[in-house]
Amino acid sequence: MNLHQIIRDLREPSESKIVFVVADGLGGLPLELGGKTELESARTPNLDACVREGVCGLSTPVLPGITPGSGPGHLGLFGYDPLEYRIGRGILEALGINFEVGPRDVAARGNFCTVDASGKITDRRAGRPTTERCVAMCRKLQTIRIPGVEIFVEPVREHRFVVVFRGDDLGDKVNDTDPQMLAHAPLEAAGADPHSQKTAKIVNQFAAEAGKVLKGDAPTNMVTLRGLARYPKIDTMQDVYGLKPVCIAVYPMYKGLARLVGMDVADAGSTLAEQVDALKSLWGKYDFFFLHYKYTDSTGEDGKFAAKVEMIEKLDHEIPRIRALTPDVLIVTGDHSTPSKMRSHSWHAVPTLLWAKNARADEVTEFGESYCLRGGLGQFQAKYLMSLAMAHAGRLGKYGA
């Protein structure tokens, strides 16, 4: 079954507009048995009004028990099965620093590490250098030249950087050079096919040169590369859904993910209020709006229950301005759960609300994990949310006569 082909076959032109508000890491857990989650604790009168008029459910981003990263979490929301569409770590790292990866590029995540006199790794993260030192070391790596390939080295933070090799016929089936343990030298790169062998040779040259230019710079005196990946070929949301989509996000990673599926990326400012301003100003030009809200995740990752509650309340505060634009479909959900109790992404199902004129309203009256469990959307795979959005937006015809 090819979900995208079905949607292509059934989609119909429409002037309707869909707004996806993705509150990153929205789902949570109560701190104590019998308690409320962050979302259940938050005072959310405006979201609750949407809930009463709309339909709720709990979405499974990947599979039961599987905790998604940001990439798979968002791809699922955009209707791309995260088990089918996989994005290499190198690409995600590059997206995260706003590096525009092109079709001739292979991107990798790089780590500074420490090696002893015999070349064996004594610290895989080079003692977690400061980001300033990372920047300085990257500047040294930027001097490396290898014939036939263009090389970009960009700092991320601490021991992490991104390297992009740009050239013709570069494959990405290349192993990680990080041996994942101490007292071993970085691994030789090897390619699984002729094009990847070409890349592997370049990787090995790069590593040898890096050893030279960093020679005197212990503890940051060597590098390892991981997750070599080309930019994946993904049908755009225009192609699949016939939508004109735009991303209104603050952080580079989410802009990059949106670009990956063909969205335009708006200048979104830096606050949620500015993001809603951008939404308003772009209203006439697009028909699909992905508004990414970061702080429900970052407060969860920091283990700050009360702060996450506050961030949810701030989101709620902006809902009336979004509704005032009169979208045909308004969805509020997350790409995964980030319970502040766990200080990390988790596998727990994600509270989801869909507001639309023809939603079959359920008995749910407040937005929250345990309430959504009784919602009309039931528990469903996140990859179907776009089909539901399209249907409620009057953009999908009948399947079969």
Added chain:
Amino acid sequence: MNLHQIIRDLREPSESKIVFVVADGLGGLPLELGGKTELESARTPNLDACVREGVCGLSTPVLPGITPGSGPGHLGLFGYDPLEYRIGRGILEALGINFEVGPRDVAARGNFCTVDASGKITDRRAGRPTTERCVAMCRKLQTIRIPGVEIFVEPVREHRFVVVFRGDDLGDKVNDTDPQMLAHAPLEAAGADPHSQKTAKIVNQFAAEAGKVLKGDAPTNMVTLRGLARYPKIDTMQDVYGLKPVCIAVYPMYKGLARLVGMDVADAGSTLAEQVDALKSLWGKYDFFFLHYKYTDSTGEDGKFAAKVEMIEKLDHEIPRIRALTPDVLIVTGDHSTPSKMRSHSWHAVPTLLWAKNARADEVTEFGESYCLRGGLGQFQAKYLMSLAMAHAGRLGKYGA
């Protein structure tokens, strides 16, 4: 999508311990409309305490409407898709009598039948002989010798026995010789490939010899063979999950199923209390414990509603001793439903409880089919229960960056 490959990629080392209590045939039906099921009728204060702190749901062992045998039911619980991993009837019969099938073996289920003077079947079950007679007849079959192959014949009960052919290059793509109707001679065996043709030839020789040694023994004067099968190659739970698993079961079939997925099999005594003693004594040596409880199924199969209720209460009685071991994840479920009203396995979804520190507790306060319907796990495929167990045990990392 290969679920096992995903789990292999994501699994992380941990000291956590998982207990799977499988109450065979746990699910049931009320005797009368509006009544309670066996599980809902049972007084289960200890299970109910787990339910209040944990999360519940209803699992579908194979597919909606499909009634599983013990093999598929358990494979699903261990995370092996029962539609992908199929175990031949010959193997299951052999496991059921504790015959240790090896890699050079083809096992078959045998039936004694009655043939007339012309060799045509007049009773496919030989008038259901006593098990004593089955044992005596098997002794006669044990005298059969065929060059190049070792033959094992073991009684099961009544007309049923197991035959195992041990030799090199024996295939198992061989038809059943039972014609499934009267007035026909047993079918010739034929093989679908060279190795199976070798087996078929042996089967035909065996049947001819059986006709000779049983000649004067009507009504048990002939045999048919069904479900010829080799021992399936299944990745072990160690390989897939990185767990060290042990089976604490009383009946041979379940020990055999556990061995099939790589579990060690403990000396479990013969009562549930002794099984829990075994669990306690093995606690330090393993991290996955499969405790199989038979009597919820056998009372169901006997149509004894009150007895099944009593068996559930006996299970409940042992729960505190299991919890006292402080498992990180405790799951109580069944491999299928066995409503005493139906006196058989059934397709009905199976009540399931998962207790763990980071379970997202739901509103369910008692263990029972209708309560589980409102549980946070929703209705889910049993094959995902292991992923959920691994996640709640802190043994799975993030999918994608």
